[in-house]
Amino acid sequence: MSAGRQPRSIVILGGGTAGWMAANLFQHHWGKLGTRVTLIESSDIGIIGVGEGSTPQLKHFFDTLGIAEGEWMPRCSATYKTGIEFLGWSERPGHGSYFHPFPTAVDSFTAPQFFYNTRARRTGRDVWAHPDRFFLPTALAHQCRAPLAPPNFPFLTSYGYHFDAHLLGAFLREVATRRGVEHVDANIASVAVGANAEIEALVADDGRRFEADLFVDASGFRAVIIEGALGEPHRGFGENLFNDRAVVTPTPLPAEAPGVCTRATAKSAGWIWHIPLTNRVGNGYVYSSRYTDPDAAADELRAHLGLPAGAEVRHLQMRVGRVERSWVGNCLAIGLAQGFLEPLEATALHIVLATVESFIKAVDADGQSPEAHDAFNDRIARRYEGIRDYIVCHYRAALRSDTDYWRDATGHDELSDSLKDIFTAWFTGGDVAEEFARQDIGGYYSALSWHCMLAGYGNFPDDGRIRPPGDDIEIFDMDEVDRFIHGCALNFPAHQSALNLLKEAA
Ligand SMILES: Cc1cc2nc3c(=O)[nH]c(=O)nc-3n(C[C@H](O)[C@H](O)[C@H](O)COP(=O)(O)OP(=O)(O)OC[C@H]3O[C@@H](n4cnc5c(N)ncnc54)[C@H](O)[C@@H]3O)c2cc1C
Known part of the structure; x- marks a missing residue:
């Protein structure tokens, strides 16, 4: 790292998960070089307190900070996550659910067969093309096993976590302050x-003034600095991401061990998440206020969970979109102040991490030049648009049409050119993997993820147009694939045993 480019002082406004993640990363990378990091939060305002599922990048965050799973997971009621199970997004027979796996090294043995079969089926050949039999994380989820490869089966796995957002915030605060971050409670x-x-400064209601070289806006949807003070425009994504509200409530843990996946169940005007923690289940209905109202949404959530009428719920508003530029002058926006892409793929903390790491790299490499600003903002904008395309595809490619919400979500034409090209390649029997490579979008979601979604919904010719495979098509023995995946899964520990071990070690 080139010395002297980093700011001498950083003030972070906001003590939600985003603020504390950033505080830890800045302290880790620049604290030793003399940068002073201060985090200001208001105990009167509090945090949003949702955001309990992650992508595999959260593991990278803890690895960077040198924090072992045994240290943080039991403290945050955390569980392992091998992927997301989508239920009810397709009315096509045989496609009532599918699993989006976080990739493991084992999957590289079966992915080529899956890609091959999906392409053959797209051209009307009768071969097995539902993703769920092909991948290890799906089997781990169905057998409730932790994605921790034992020494006798040394295949790399990637996985995310579920956790209690309040406990994670408190844990990250403790680590950050122990490592030298100053913590201030102020409005x-x-x-x-x-x-x-x-x-120049943030000014508290009691007159205290906080000056710094760099200000990080982690003030949540209020976006106090980036929008409030600097007036950076916010670009809403409402034209193709309709959901703008959520209603949430926890339920007690069921008798069996907590699961290792998030469940996302499609409902009349959105979808409901199910996130298993070690002490409770987190549930929330993410919906569009254009198609239902808060009372009806709350009733639909209660009915889904089997809760009595009037059971307590919490209502939240979501602002879906992003600020035009995340880095403006000496302000960096992160977390909900920077943008939000609705929680379907649990990408928010992943973007916080990518933003802060990319920012640190940019400053280390190029100081704070206008070119560094522009390149950084362009990178972040592309990341948002890339992830947005993937989330939009969840709705646009869904095969459900029972309500106005689903008819509109699956029928609109508000698609980026990139997504249009992917659809064209898929529906014309083209090479989708080649299309991803051409667009260079593999960094956001892999070809495997896209294939699982499009095939999982059953986006293939109608059954009436499916014909026997023919001699030109290679036939894979699906029983052999089942035996392989099942045999690999048996090497992994039961989820509950893995959690018990972490607890004992803590
Ligand atoms: C319904 C829903 C579900 C979600 N699910 C997921 C998920 O599964 N996975 C995921 O990664 N993300 C998810 N998210 C996003 C996730 O909740 C956030 O990214 C995460 O909690 C970080 O929020 P934050 O720190 O940006 O904001 P907040 O938690 O809102 O924190 C804002 C902070 O700013 C402080 N503040 C604000 N104004 C002032 C002021 N004037 N003075 C002093 N302090 C101030 C507040 O006190 C608070 O400390 C979800 C979001 C929603 C809405």
Whole structure:
């Protein structure tokens, strides 16, 4: 790292998961070089307190900080996550559910067969093309096993976690303050902006003034600095991501061990998440206020969970979109202040991590030049758009048409050129993997993820147009695939035993 490029002082506004993740990363990378990191949060305002599922990148975050699973998981009621099970997104027979796996090295043996079969079926050949029999994480989820490869089966796995957002925030605060981050409880009432649109200070309602070289806006949907003080425009994604509200409630843990996947069940105007923790289940109905109202959504959630009428729920509003630029002058926006892509793939913390790491790299490499700003903002914008395309595809490619919500979500034409090209390749029997490579979008979601979604819904010719495979098609023995995946899964520990071991070691 080139010395001297990093800011001497950083003030982070916001003590939600985003703020504390950033505080830890800045302290880790720049604390030793003399940067002072201060985090300000308001105990009067509090945090949003949802956001309990992650992508595999959260493991990278803890690895970077040198924090073992035994140290943080039991403290945060955390469980392992091998992927997401989607239920009810397709009315096509045989496609009532499918699993989006976080990839493991074992899957590289069966992925070519899956790709081959999906392409053959897209051209009307009768071969097995539902993803669920092909991949190890799906089997681990169905058998409730932790994705921890034992020494006698040394295949790499990638996995995410489920966790209690409040406990994770408290844990990250403890680590950060122990490592030298200053923590201040204050209500920021105004932001002092200099003539050149640089932030000079945050000013608390009791008159305290906080100055720094760099200000990080992690103030949640309020976006106090980036939008409130700097007026950076917000670009809404409502034209093709309709959901703007959520209603949430926890339920007690069922008698069996907590599962190792998130479940996303499609409902009349959105979808309901099921996130198993070690002490409770997190549930939430993410819906569009254009198609249902809060009372009806709450009733639909209660009915889904078997709760009595009037059982307590919490309502949340979501602002889906992103600020045009995340890095403006001496302000970096992260977390909900930066943008939000609805929680379907649990990508928010992943973007926080990518933003802060990319920012640190940019500053280390190029200081704070206008070119560094532009390249960084362009990178972040592309990441949002890439992930957005993947989430939009979940709705647009779904095969459900029982309500106005689903008819509109599956019938609109608000698609990026990139997504249009993917659909064209898929529905014309083309090489989708080649299309992903051409577009260079593999960094956001892999070809495997896209294939699982499109095939999982059953986006193939109608059954009436499916014909026997013919001599030109290679036939894979699916019983052999089942035996292989099942045999591999047997090497992995039961989820509950793995959680018990972590607890004992803590
Ligand atoms: C319904 C829903 C489900 C979600 N599910 C997931 C998921 O599964 N996975 C995932 O990764 N993400 C998910 N998210 C997103 C996730 O909740 C957030 O990314 C995460 O919690 C980080 O939020 P934050 O830190 O940006 O904001 P917040 O938690 O809202 O924190 C904002 C902070 O700013 C402080 N603050 C604000 N204004 C002031 C002020 N004037 N003075 C002082 N302090 C101030 C507050 O006190 C607070 O500390 C979900 C979001 C929603 C809405």
